[in-house]
Amino acid sequence: xxxxxVVLPLAAQHGRYLNESRNPAIGKPEAIAAGAKLFSGSxxxxxxxxGGGGARGPNLxxxxxxxxxxxxAIFQAIRKGIPGTDMPPTALEDEQTWNLVAFxxxxxGPASEQKVPGDAAAxxxxxxxxxxxxxxxxxxxxxxxxxxLSNIGGSRPLASIRESILEPSKDLFYLGNEGVSVxxxxxxxxxxxxxxxxxxxxxxxxxxxxxxxxxxNDVKEMTVRANSMMPGDYGKRLTKEQLRDLLAYLAGxxxx
Amino acid sequence: MRNCFLIFACTAGLTAQVKYDxxxxxxxxxxxxxxxxxxxxxxxxxxxxxxxxARMLTPQWVYHVPDARGLxxxxxxxxxxxxxxxxxxxxxxxxxxxxxxxQWADPRAKRQGVNRGSAILGNRVYLTTADNYLVALDxxxxxxxxxxxxxxxxxxxxxxxAPLIVxxxxxxxxxxxxxxxxxFIAALSAEDGRELWRTYTVPAKGEPGxxxxxxxxxxxxxxxxxxxxYDPELNSLFWTTGNPWPDFAGATRKGxxxxxxxxxxxxxxxxxxxxxxxxxxxxxxxxxxxxxPVLLDTEINGRPRxxxxxxxxxxxxxxxxxxxxxxxxxxxxxxxxxWAKGIDDKGRxxxxxxxxxxxxxxxxxxxxxxxxxxxxxxxxxxxxxxxVITLEQCGRYNMxxxxxKPMSNFSGGGATEExxxxxxxxxxxxxxxxxxxxxxxxAGRMWTGTVSTAGxxxxxxDDDGHFVALDAxxxxxxxxxxxxxxxxxxxITYSVDGKQYVAIASATAVxxxxxxxxxxxxxxxxxxxxx
Numbered sequence: 001x002x003x004x005x006v007v008l009p010l011a012a013q014h015g016r017y018l019n020e021s022r023n024p025a026i027g028k029p030e031a032i033a034a035g036a037k038l039f040s041g042s043x044x045x046x047x048x049x050x051g052g053g054g055a056r057g058p059n060l061x062x063x064x065x066x067x068x069x070x071x072x073a074i075f076q077a078i079r080k081g082i083p084g085t086d087m088p089p090t091a092l093e094d095e096q097t098w099n100l101v102a103f104x105x106x107x108x109g110p111a112s113e114q115k116v117p118g119d120a121a122a123x124x125x126x127x128x129x130x131x132x133x134x135x136x137x138x139x140x141x142x143x144x145x146x147x148x149l150s151n152i153g154g155s156r157p158l159a160s161i162r163e164s165i166l167e168p169s170k171d172l173f174y175l176g177n178e179g180v181s182v183x184x185x186x187x188x189x190x191x192x193x194x195x196x197x198x199x200x201x202x203x204x205x206x207x208x209x210x211x212x213x214x215x216x217n218d219v220k221e222m223t224v225r226a227n228s229m230m231p232g233d234y235g236k237r238l239t240k241e242q243l244r245d246l247l248a249y250l251a252g253x254x255x256x
Numbered sequence: 257m258r259n260c261f262l263i264f265a266c267t268a269g270l271t272a273q274v275k276y277d278x279x280x281x282x283x284x285x286x287x288x289x290x291x292x293x294x295x296x297x298x299x300x301x302x303x304x305x306x307x308x309x310a311r312m313l314t315p316q317w318v319y320h321v322p323d324a325r326g327l328x329x330x331x332x333x334x335x336x337x338x339x340x341x342x343x344x345x346x347x348x349x350x351x352x353x354x355x356x357x358x359q360w361a362d363p364r365a366k367r368q369g370v371n372r373g374s375a376i377l378g379n380r381v382y383l384t385t386a387d388n389y390l391v392a393l394d395x396x397x398x399x400x401x402x403x404x405x406x407x408x409x410x411x412x413x414x415x416x417x418a419p420l421i422v423x424x425x426x427x428x429x430x431x432x433x434x435x436x437x438x439x440f441i442a443a444l445s446a447e448d449g450r451e452l453w454r455t456y457t458v459p460a461k462g463e464p465g466x467x468x469x470x471x472x473x474x475x476x477x478x479x480x481x482x483x484x485x486y487d488p489e490l491n492s493l494f495w496t497t498g499n500p501w502p503d504f505a506g507a508t509r510k511g512x513x514x515x516x517x518x519x520x521x522x523x524x525x526x527x528x529x530x531x532x533x534x535x536x537x538x539x540x541x542x543x544x545x546x547x548x549p550v551l552l553d554t555e556i557n558g559r560p561r562x563x564x565x566x567x568x569x570x571x572x573x574x575x576x577x578x579x580x581x582x583x584x585x586x587x588x589x590x591x592x593x594x595w596a597k598g599i600d601d602k603g604r605x606x607x608x609x610x611x612x613x614x615x616x617x618x619x620x621x622x623x624x625x626x627x628x629x630x631x632x633x634x635x636x637x638x639x640x641x642x643x644v645i646t647l648e649q650c651g652r653y654n655m656x657x658x659x660x661k662p663m664s665n666f667s668g669g670g671a672t673e674e675x676x677x678x679x680x681x682x683x684x685x686x687x688x689x690x691x692x693x694x695x696x697x698x699a700g701r702m703w704t705g706t707v708s709t710a711g712x713x714x715x716x717x718d719d720d721g722h723f724v725a726l727d728a729x730x731x732x733x734x735x736x737x738x739x740x741x742x743x744x745x746x747x748i749t750y751s752v753d754g755k756q757y758v759a760i761a762s763a764t765a766v767x768x769x770x771x772x773x774x775x776x777x778x779x780x781x782x783x784x785x786x787x
Contacts, residue, residue, distance in 0.1 A: 110364075140394065140401035148399030154364065176358070182781075199780045201353045211357065211396045213336050213350045216778055223784045255391075255403040256364050 025098040026071060026105055029115065035103025038096060046086065051107050052159065056086050061159040064108035074101045111161055111251035112153035118241075123249025126242045130234065138253055144209030145193050146230065147177070154254030161250055165243070166235040169227035179225035180204060184218050193229065272335055274376045274395075276423055280488055285751040287333045290373050290418040291632060292748070295551040296485040298634040298707045300749045304756035305771060306711035310725040310734040312772045316757060317354030319766045321347060326744050327761040328703070330373045330418065330632065332381070333750040334395065338759065340766050341371045341418075344385045348398060351759075352752050354768060358398035362391070367409055372482070372630075373418030375426060377446050382426055384415035390428060390449045404449030412437030412475070412663045420483040422493070422524055425452060433479030433498040433544070436472070436662030441480045441495050441520070443527060453527035457497040457515050468511035475662040476509070477501035478516040482546040482630045487562075490579060492530055493522040494551065494564055498544035502660045502668025504613040504653060505540075512537035517545045519566060521581060531581030533603065536570045540612045541595070541620060541653060542671065543569040546630045550642060554685050556584050565685055567633060567644045569626025572599055573688050587688030589628060589681075590646050592621040613653035613669045623651035624671035625700070632705030632746035634714065639728050641682040641691055643706045643714055649676025676700035678719040682731055692731035696720070705746025707758070715758050717743040723760055723767065739767055 025031035040049050046057030053059030069077070078097050081089035090097070106114055127133065135146035142149075152161060163170065181191040182202065192206035202214045202222075231237075238246065274288060282293035283300045292298045305313065321327060321342050329341045338351040345361035367386035374383040380392045380401055388407035393400055406428060407413045416431040425443040433439060439457035444450065457478035459465040466473060477500050484495035497520065500506075500513035517536035520529055536543050550565040556575055564578035571593035575584040583603030596605040611620050627646055634643045655669040680694040696702075698719025706716040714728040721742050725735040739762040747760035759768040 137394070137397065137399045140399065144394060144397035144399060148394075148397060150400035150403075151362075195357045196350075196355045198355065200778045201350065201355055203350050203355055203357045205396060209396055211335075211337065213352065213357075216780055217776060219781045221784070222781050223786055226785050226787050255362065255389075255400055 023071060023098050023101070025095075025102040027113070028102060031099045031102040032106045034096075035099035035101070038092075038100055039103050042090070043100070050159075051104070060104060061108050061157050064157070065160065068108075071101050071105055074104050107159070108157050110154050110254065111156060111158040111247075112254035114158055114251065116158055116248050116251040118244040118248030120245070120248040120252050123245035123247065126238065126246040127249055130238065130246070135230070143207070145205060145207055149250065149253055151255045152253045153251040154256055158247060158251055162243075162247060165246070168230035168232055177228070179229040181223045182214070182219050183221040184214070185220045186218070194224070273378050274334055276377070276421075279377075279421065283750070286335070287331070287748045287750045288376055289332070289420065290330050290375070290483055291485065291548060292707070294422070294486040294488065295635070296548040296633075297550065297636075298632045298705065298746065298748075299636050299709070300707065301710045302749055302751055302756045303709070303711045304751070305709065305713055305749075305758065307713055307727045307729070307734060309771060310711075310713050313725065313735050313737070313758070313769045314772045315737065316352075316768045316770045318768075319347070319349050319354040319356065320764060321761070321766065322359070324764040326370075326763050328370045328372050328416075328745050329761055330705070330746040331748055331759055331761070331766060332374055332376050333748065333752075333759075334376055336752045337395065338750075338766070338768075339374050339376070339381050339395075340761060341374050341383050343368045343371050346374055346381065346383050346393065346398075348381075348395070349766070351750065351757065351768070352755075354766070360391075360393055360398045360400070362389070362403075365389070367414055369414050369431075370416045372416055375419040375421040377421045380446070382419050382421065382446070384417075384419060384428055386414050386416070388413060388415045390419065390426060390444050392446075392449065402449050404444070406442055406444055406449070406451060407440070416481050417483045420486065420493075421446060422486050425524065427483065427493060429480030429483065429495070431479050431481035433477035433481070433501055434503055434542070434667045435665055436475035436477065436501045436660070437479065438474060438476060439478035439480050439497055439516075441493075441522065441527070443524075455520075455522055455527040455529060457518075457520065459514065465514035468514045470509045470511070472501065472508050472660060472662075475501055476513065476516065477503075478518075479544070481544075482548070485549050485551050485564075486524065487551055487578060490562075491524045492578070493524055494549040494578065495520050495522060496545040496547065496549060496566075498546060499539050499542045501662075502666065503540070503542040504655050504667060504669025504671065505657070505660065506538055506612060508660060509538070513539070517543060517570075519545060519549055519564065519576070521578065533576055533581050533583065535566070535568045535572070535574065536605065539570075541570075542624045542667070543622075543626055545569065547628050548630075548633055550633065550635050551578060552635060552685055556686065563685070565635075565642060567628045567642075567646075567683075569622070569629060570605070571596070571622045571627040572605075573644070573683060574599075574603070575685070575688065576603075585688055589644065590622060590648050592648050592650060593627075594619075594621045594650070613655035613671070615655055615657065617652040617654045619650060620653050621650035622647065623649040623673045623676065623700075624653070625649060625673050629703060631703050632707070634706040634708040635685070636708040636714070636728050638708075638710055638712060639682075640684070641728070642685050643708060643716075643728075644681050644683060645702075645704065645706065645716065646679050646681050647676055647700055648679060649673055649700045673700060678702055680706070680714075680716055680726070680731070682728075694726055694731045694733070702742055703744035704760070707747045707749055709749055715747045715749070715760070717747070717760065721762070723747070723769070737767075737769065
């Protein structure tokens, strides 16, 4: 099941935040803009124009999820390349290199730290009318079935939030989001998300948000969904503006 | 016996929630607060595991806490789920199987450090981050309900203790006293984290008590880095405070340095100090008073008393009247005490001159780690004994004449810990006398606490990575298990589905034990995958 491919190494990101670079380029709009320009010229050929992946280089947003790098390490990767791969060294000035780092930092960093277009207040309305709160919670309000979104802006790059909404079944970052339904030997039926499961036990959260800690010996039949429980048609249901505003609202969800 | 209030079959739905009254009642099947009950007993009424059958204990599961090193966390258990914390993170695992249900971490925290555990109320679990946020999470999903900052890490304060929840308040403390900071205890609203009161452990300039300090009073320390106990009848909190700063250089802070190395009794509603008792006035050996204030009604000198017992790092074991703070008695907790002849009848140490740290180093007992420390002790009403982890160890205390600079990792000197032996001691609260002891082999490195049960068993960790069960009456060894690494946390016990478990964090994992039962082969049901 491809659905369980990538587990986000949350803890691995400690390095990133604890070693926050003090280079003035980081977070500076002019530096990010200069970096973006450089990127489309020198890097986009391989990594795609927006870093979203291309013929000869990986998607940098996704890569940062499993290989988060401190700013200094991004600097070194650009300067020295990655020996043995297609990623070439560069001969750019320090300042230009830092501009590129600023661009990548922004691209791969939490959405809450990015400049995100759109109207967050309108996005909150979209969130409500699209029924997101039926499954997700923000600061204690909403469902418990699906991942908590209280810190979604503070923990995910914008591009990855967008992808989660538009293509929910494409890439499930967490083990623990499979939709399951079970019939128990005593006849009860339960449906929800398997927070975890093995051949021996199942930890299920139901649509009401209650936990059921089950032994597989008590389970008669189980059905597992191969794709996400999250509706897959938001790309069609939401207008461009609605999606933009929704993203602005979600980008602002941070606990810090 | 099936514990109906524990298993999903009975509880699924909206009714199951942690109520304040359940915490007041103390542990049953669940373990709802760091020390088990508000009195700090770490005692469970569970009786499935007994002194007779403890040799049938076997590991039930192991949960490796991601990225853990030197875990200090004591788990909580509610409704079949066990919660264990690490720095800026918490994990909910199925208490029967050790399988993770959810995890929560805040990788953007500005500090990392020790975390001793969580608290639970209603449908929320609470923990603090090292940079002083109180975080409330939904206990079922791990979703954030709120995350609210209560202190500035830029002023040297960090947070390490498990919060204590009483009624509608979450009581948090402050750590960082070895680098200069101003200690406090604060009550935050369990509803939204807003501050209800804050009581500083070191007075501000001009306030009463400030005369017991010098110029560095603003950085005086008195950190409150361990949670405390609570007496519902008196509505009093009992909280201990840490060393004055700079730890080893006392010249800049002539006087008693109130209210460091003390036990404070605070009013729950207002935070007002009802009384204080200072164990080690003008401490120069880093003998924080962090060790659990155990509340007990017993007879002292033939008179019934509401007492608070305190085994102190400075080498003495105290009994105070917890209503008034009156000093009742102090006895030697360990054999090797060289800094004081004893405690006088006012409760003040009778110091032997020349025991302060010196530039060349001064050999003093107990060591900087102290005669005991924060590791949880246990009181068993079954045996009437208090079980304390003690350390017979001395060390060389050095003083530096450098000008103290706060928040620069400078503590005015340093101390060595050399050799030494950990000994579990069973003390009679009435007299302070030792009833039995269990000496351990090791290098004096463990920080493992204890838990005792109505089955007559005392669980603790050896000084070399073994988890052990002792006969609570006699101190005789009943069972041991090699966890393969030193433990620096306290064990708990709980029951799910009628089975009793004992759980403890080793350096990197949680181990759960229970009585042997033959394995049940599992037939995996037919699984259909639908698109």
